[in-house]
Amino acid sequence: MTDKPLSGARVAVLVESQYIPSELRIYQERFAQYGATVDLVSRLWGNDSLRFYSTVEPDDSGSAQPIEWVEVGLDVDEVDPTGYDAVIAMANYTTVRLRYVDPPPPGTLPAAAVRSAPAVRFFQRAMADPRVVKAAPCHALWLLTPSPELLAGRRVICHPVVLADVLNAGATYVPPPPGTPEGEQVVVDGDLVTSSSWHATERLVDAVRDGILAARERPVPQFVPPVSRERTGKVLMVVSEWGYWGEELVGPLRELDAAGIAVDFVTPTGKRPNAIPVSMDADFFDPPLQRKITSEQMARWAREMDDPFTEQGARLDYPINLADWFPERPYHAAPQFVRLMEVYHRDLARAAERVAEYDAILLVGGAGAIVDLGNNQRVHDLVLAFHRVDKPIAAVCYGGISLAFARDMNERRSILAGKHVTGHCVEYDYKDGTVFVEGRNKPLDFNMGPAPYTMEFLMRDATAPGGAFHGNFGRPTSVIVDYPFITGRSIQDSALTGQKLIEVLREGLRRWGW
Template structure:
């Protein structure tokens, strides 16, 4: 059985970006383990379960999984897990990743080991920022020369104010697109497309919530696994 490790934020993950890949992989028979920075249950961004923001159906489905999924409610600490024994490592997005996952050396280790080893890495939305802070085994930035999509500046402008303050008052520490481009990433969020998923070797990146399902299906394709709904 194929297995995947999910690295989820305790500072606010975006519901659909975790739940969509989690349920898609589970439906395809992939064994999933969830890890968070401290081993505490991940915290969901309440905006991602607000019916006015994401629609009633998505809000209800995401909240149900967030509250009832045993894997999300009893995660492992990132420092205690490894890529070994897993076929993929998934980094769901959400603004919260900027405060914990993207800055966590153990999370960066997992990303590096997946990309350089025999596993695949799927990184979505704001979690793509981790590429700007992760170095490969030679000491070079992992983003250098890689084709990448992720949460674009154009969208960030509609969320933070002129002081980079979030709706909840927290100050956003950086903009994902700026950091990945500065780290040498070949950035294209394909804003003229409904979804954006990019594959560069063992690294798969997804733009945002609406690309989550496509990103999950792409991961399954790269793993050589058929999704039951497409069979």
């Protein structure tokens, strides 16, 4: 046994040239006193190791201090920040150097290029895990300002030269009380520790220590629901064969699994659905939102779901074939049209009987839904079958297009008329880059570019008169419940859509979100 509070803890310190030697020594010595191991990490530019020089500052007598050197053998691109209890970016101009990127070529997104610096990506991954304590003294918040969503609403303090960037990122600046010594100017906001200068390093280390100890006391979240849990209820999930967005399937599915609700999958022609490749990439940069939109954990879950050789992925093998289940409505110009329509309605009634085994339906989003779900007559008939028996109908993002088009052919009016819904709003629309897949991780030579129609305008028209479309742009989430419909705006609303569907099923929720 040891009486050192941080025994076994690991701390990663990001360093570059122009580091402050006194600051580095405090990290190494003070954490060692607490029982923690300190690793130095930097960008090594393809080398096994690199030496970095210190900044030159006058000592108490006014004489310049000699240059010091430190050798680093851990590359920031090859280190997993979630394997550490804390990560610290050093003060001074080390972070300016660490976030260097080559100028982006013409036609690319500058913001995406700035976010691609290895140290920036390292801190992004660390920020995604609340169990890792992050510390950013002095100028170090410059590693976070390229990712403003990570700073939005966070309480911080920093060197005045960084303040404009920090405020533009949406952080809340906490000024030190009047008369507070520079060595005491530290702000703690959950798992993020900041200071105004390197002079507060000892105080910062102690705040990191406290954060590590607090994280150790928190229980590790249990993400995987017990497989032996008794299942009550059943939901049918409709998935595109042209590419679903990983989180828009995994998010609600995990909620339903955790609630003990069984799930069946159906695709238009019975083929195994495939995730859009970028939806499984935690580094994918979303042009409309100007940020990354998939967490490391969610990317792993999506890849697991897309892989038929995993337990989760095998669930997507052999989905129900909608073409075998529901009949195709004949052309009006077909020979014997009247007889064919009689057969169609007879087979339609038989197909609708099978809806009785389900408690609700959920349409998964993703760009592929535009191709084979949105204007798919069989999908419309499936949705109408649930609607006629007053069962909940949920949809995430582009999955909701089918609701706008689903309508009784006698009335030609959408089932959304008079209802309140949300969905992929105009501000989220792409200008280019909508690529589909035909097999597992196999690109199809088809880039549709922007969506051929604007979902928001369709939904606005479909809900009239008396209803409304709520894009809720600028709000973190947007889910609307207007029974029987539960609609989620986009990726970040996926799990919440599942949660609200469960509340509709279990608690009788009828209205929520507007």
